[in-house]
Amino acid sequence: MADQVIWLNSALCPATHAGIDPADRGFTLGDGIFETLRIAGGAPRHVALHLARLRQGAAALGLTVPLTDTQFQTAISTLLTANALSDATLRITLTRGTGPRGLLPPANSNPTLLITTAPFIAAAPEISAVICQTTRRNEFSPLSRIKSLNYLDSIIARREAAARGAEDAILLNTKGDAAEASAANLFVLQGATWTTPPVADGALPGILRARLLARNLAREMRITPQNLLTAACVCLGNTLSLRMLTMLDGKQISTDPTAAQALRTVLESPDT
Structure with a gap:
């Protein structure tokens, strides 16, 4: 993990230097969604289906998705190259971002986007x-x-x-x-x-x-x-x-x- 690179909000970032605000509602309230993708041969499988489901979940919760599908694919490709991974598991995590204490979301939120990777480990059949x-x-x-x-x-x-x-x-x-x-x-x-x-x-x-x-x-x-x-x-x-x-x-x-x-x-x- 020490040498791993992640994508945080809009750019690559060493995992050891990443910081999530303590007031992030994803951390304090679980106010967010995620998608897990299979990466094979350096390419994400069924990325369009995953991004469509991400957007459906975001719409249901009133979350802002900060990237277009094209921008997501660019971020994923950049991250895979940075970590030199061709066979991997990739996770997209999207939270509402920071907010004051209480359940009601702020009127104007600034979402947190985190994309991480890990080597793929095949499960037993x-x-x-x-x-x-x-x-x-x-x-x-x-x-x-x-x-x-x-x-x-x-x-x-x-x-x-x-x-x-x-x-x-x-x-x-x-x-x-x-x-x-x-x-x-x-x-x-x-x-x-x-x-x-x-x-x-x-x-x-x-x-x-x-x-x-x-x-x-x-x-x-x-x-x-x-x-x-x-x-x-x-x-x-x-x-x-x-x-x-x-x-x-x-x-x-x-x-x-x-x-x-x-x-x-x-x-x-x-x-x-």
Whole structure:
């Protein structure tokens, strides 16, 4: 980290010299959003989809996005070159900026934009999980559709999973249906059809999820905990990985490596 360069607001900056104002609302209140991108061969994958989702989240929260898409791509390219990275994970973090004490945002805010990179580390192709008992996904909250800086529910779920000897947790919504994992969408093979929970059930509108739906490789469907136990295959996927679920609540479940690989091929494809 000592030698890493970041992008802060409008320019490159050594990570060791970066400063975030203590009154930044992203730090004090989680008032912001983020996007995580996969960098392969020196190029960001599906950057247009990520930037579109960033702008949708910003609009929902009334945040100002300080760069155009072209300026974002220039900043990303400049940062990757500075860090000599061709295979990486890149994160864009956008906050409302500084503000006085209290919840109501200032009338005129000056956003903070931070872009950071890290070497890409491939996840294992298989994973274990539990059905989370300590928190639930609120499908009625607008935040269920936004990649906000508040990930405390996911942190609670992941801590529970670790305490129960698993790697991840499946969050149910307020009705008791499966919504998503702590940081991934659910893909459930029922018969010959890959299904995924609807956004209305609390699923984050993920980039991989959107691409699979657009290509008619998956369809939205209500998914119950029992569906997870009886499905032909269950995968947890996001823009960085597609992992096949092998154990749920300590029980072996059905797997289909060939079917999972078909989804993984879409994940690894550079097309939109």
